[in-house]
Amino acid sequence: MRPVAVIGAGKTPFGIFADRDLRSLAVEAGEKCLRNCHVAPGQIESFYLGNFAGPSFTGQNHLAPYISTALGIMDVPSTRVEAACASSGSAFFHAWAEVAAGIYDIVMVVGVEKMTSRNTAQVNEILAEAGDCSGEMRAGNTFASLFAMIARRHMFEFGTKKEHLSAVAVKNHANGALNPDAQMRKVITLEQAMKGKPIADPLNLYDCSLISDGAAAVILAPLERAHEFTDKPVRVLGIAQASDYVALDQKDDITTFPAVRRAGEKAYQMAGVTPRDIQFAELHDCFTIAEIIATEDLGFTGRGEGGPYAFEGHTARSGERPVNTSGGLKAKGHPVGATGVAQICDLVLQIRCEAGDRQIPRHSLGLAENLGGSGATCVVSILGAA
Amino acid sequence: MRPVAVIGAGKTPFGIFADRDLRSLAVEAGEKCLRNCHVAPGQIESFYLGNFAGPSFTGQNHLAPYISTALGIMDVPSTRVEAACASSGSAFFHAWAEVAAGIYDIVMVVGVEKMTSRNTAQVNEILAEAGDCSGEMRAGNTFASLFAMIARRHMFEFGTKKEHLSAVAVKNHANGALNPDAQMRKVITLEQAMKGKPIADPLNLYDCSLISDGAAAVILAPLERAHEFTDKPVRVLGIAQASDYVALDQKDDITTFPAVRRAGEKAYQMAGVTPRDIQFAELHDCFTIAEIIATEDLGFTGRGEGGPYAFEGHTARSGERPVNTSGGLKAKGHPVGATGVAQICDLVLQIRCEAGDRQIPRHSLGLAENLGGSGATCVVSILGAA
Numbered sequence A, B: 001m002r003p004v005a006v007i008g009a010g011k012t013p014f015g016i017f018a019d020r021d022l023r024s025l026a027v028e029a030g031e032k033c034l035r036n037c038h039v040a041p042g043q044i045e046s047f048y049l050g051n052f053a054g055p056s057f058t059g060q061n062h063l064a065p066y067i068s069t070a071l072g073i074m075d076v077p078s079t080r081v082e083a084a085c086a087s088s089g090s091a092f093f094h095a096w097a098e099v100a101a102g103i104y105d106i107v108m109v110v111g112v113e114k115m116t117s118r119n120t121a122q123v124n125e126i127l128a129e130a131g132d133c134s135g136e137m138r139a140g141n142t143f144a145s146l147f148a149m150i151a152r153r154h155m156f157e158f159g160t161k162k163e164h165l166s167a168v169a170v171k172n173h174a175n176g177a178l179n180p181d182a183q184m185r186k187v188i189t190l191e192q193a194m195k196g197k198p199i200a201d202p203l204n205l206y207d208c209s210l211i212s213d214g215a216a217a218v219i220l221a222p223l224e225r226a227h228e229f230t231d232k233p234v235r236v237l238g239i240a241q242a243s244d245y246v247a248l249d250q251k252d253d254i255t256t257f258p259a260v261r262r263a264g265e266k267a268y269q270m271a272g273v274t275p276r277d278i279q280f281a282e283l284h285d286c287f288t289i290a291e292i293i294a295t296e297d298l299g300f301t302g303r304g305e306g307g308p309y310a311f312e313g314h315t316a317r318s319g320e321r322p323v324n325t326s327g328g329l330k331a332k333g334h335p336v337g338a339t340g341v342a343q344i345c346d347l348v349l350q351i352r353c354e355a356g357d358r359q360i361p362r363h364s365l366g367l368a369e370n371l372g373g374s375g376a377t378c379v380v381s382i383l384g385a386a
Helices: A022-036 A054-058 A063-071 A087-100 A120-128 A143-158 A162-176 A190-194 A223-228 A258-271 A288-297 A306-311 A336-351 B022-036 B054-058 B063-068 B087-100 B120-128 B143-158 B162-176 B190-194 B223-228 B258-271 B288-297 B306-311 B336-351
Strands: A004-011 A046-050 A078-082 A107-114 A198-200 A213-222 A234-243 A280-282 A365-372 A377-385 B004-011 B046-050 B078-082 B107-114 B198-200 B213-222 B234-243 B280-282 B365-372 B377-385
Touching (some): A004 A223, A004 A336, A022 A107, A046 A087, A054 A107, A054 A120, A054 B054, A063 A107, A078 A087, A087 A107, A087 A213, A087 A336, A087 A365, A087 A377, A087 B087, A107 A336, A143 A198, A162 A190, A162 A288, A213 A223, A213 A336, A234 A336, A234 B063, A234 B078, A258 A365, A280 A336, A288 A365, A336 A377, B004 B022, B004 B087, B004 B223, B022 B063, B022 B107, B022 B213, B046 B063, B046 B087, B046 B336, B054 B107, B054 B120, B063 B078, B063 B107, B078 B087, B087 B107, B087 B213, B087 B365, B087 B377, B120 B143, B143 B198, B143 B288, B162 B190, B213 B223, B213 B336, B234 B258, B234 B336, B258 B288, B258 B365, B258 B377, B280 B336, B288 B306, B288 B365, B336 B377
Parallel strands (some): A046 A078, A280 A365, B046 B078
Antiparallel strands (some): A004 A213, A078 B078, A107 A213, A234 A377, A365 A377, B004 B213, B004 B234, B107 B213, B234 B377, B365 B377
């Protein structure tokens, strides 16, 4: 397999855009990305769309050619991948595989979701379809209640505290405040975070990611051709996708995600690095507890130590391993199908030293972790300066 | 790229199964397929699910790990592909690419759809989401009305007659009557077919494919390893996926599908064969006119000559190039997300000489064409005896 580089990246802001439809968001991100690496639509040899629930949110299905033709990309394979909140992470994985294997040279991946045309109850119902609807969801769960159980068990097993969760929210809000494309640009205090409106105890409003509209796009090429398109290629050093049970009750232990561990191990092995080498990361903080567990499952800290690790500031911009300098799903926003590719875009910005006010000093090796559902799909990507 | 073989195939019957859910259908097909080639779930290195609208039909999303874990396939990449009625054809294409490129050896593809839990009006609404919902569908179209316009224009341009369309229905019903797994096992006369209940003039009930439940599965491996698993490997000689506009009104000419022509050309080139070499085919007869146009776009007959070609019996089991010996979408059934892989299974049965009463004598080189929407996605696969 040959080395692969991200040659271009482009994103829309994330937020609530009442006047924008799904296609216009995807096209905006796609066109920014094409311009970013001076690639013409006719040069794209294969197109991937990551989208979770466009049909349910917007009434439009068959979304890959619907969007690729609007970008002027004709004739070539145009494929939608769905893997819950890991939809575009998975699309990115498959696009990488095509380029690495030499099937195609120039492959584009767009992730998009348009959620805010539905009200919050409808959104929760559509999101719940990523859980096991014949079991856990039929029993009345939402993803917030599933992750509340996970948090409660993590507290019981390891002594994780509410303030540990809240510290993640405070950090991600602080980072989001510096990101002009973030949906929520509001600094909050630990006291505010602790006292948020209850959602599913112990999770409150500040522990939950946002409901968002947005899109993100990247273009991949063989590393040896990358300089035809950009002065700042970013290399994909390691990447893996893994799977596990959809239903939480099928898992032996709900305080760890085997798919995250598995994808992480494979990605580290491919990249030839260890967790210690990772300088910064975008982790899937759909809920604050998910970021804490991800820091454990990916080996940034020991099992059960993710709460204090966050609380003590190790994942802050000034810490030893900054996590979610973009603001994460918590503050940047979480248009479900866009999130995986948006994480890649955020790694690219840091690695290229283009992250503006939130730029960190050690930024040459970053990791993205994109989680689907309560852990049934995970994609881990490790990117570095080429 | 290395040669790839289908080493195993398995299908459920297609029909209306009130007591079966989506997962149980997919698992039945998957288990039959695993047994067919003596592969254990733990040997599968990558899993693909082709599914069009599971969330809308059944309320369950995130379907790939939901099904792969139920088959005992753990940890590995588990990916859902959606491309309207070409969902599992596209999944098959991507699985082939992974094996051909040497990324994995043993890759499984399952296609499934559970449609009959919704009433006909709901089904039509869900299917319509594969068209352009901001334009043609908002104007009141269904897929039947879109294909009626296509048929009407084909009649105007080329003199195609209603009896040409009906001849396709008569043939596919005759074939389906010999297929124990077909949903509709009823021989009809040309007179009956001509007098069907009107749906969207000139299409009547007998011109339209069925609403079905069902699943199909195949496993792919490098040709050089195929004999570890089966005495009857079937080689993938050529395959391609292509795309085009979703909306019919964006096309210059609605009597031909550029994505079919494009995918066909690429698949023929890869296989090193011409249309003349193809001995039999499974074509996407979502409507009778679609089969007629496919015989033209794939070069079995000349432009505009597909109607007489069918009417004169050239595509009958006893003709020069049998089409849809399975009964096609018309009589076998059309569980949307299962159709692409089911076509591959039907080619495999003929090539292995296991097609029972519908076995044809010249069966060593077959083609499958899987169409999404009104032509925005097409996958063409050419399979032959290994």
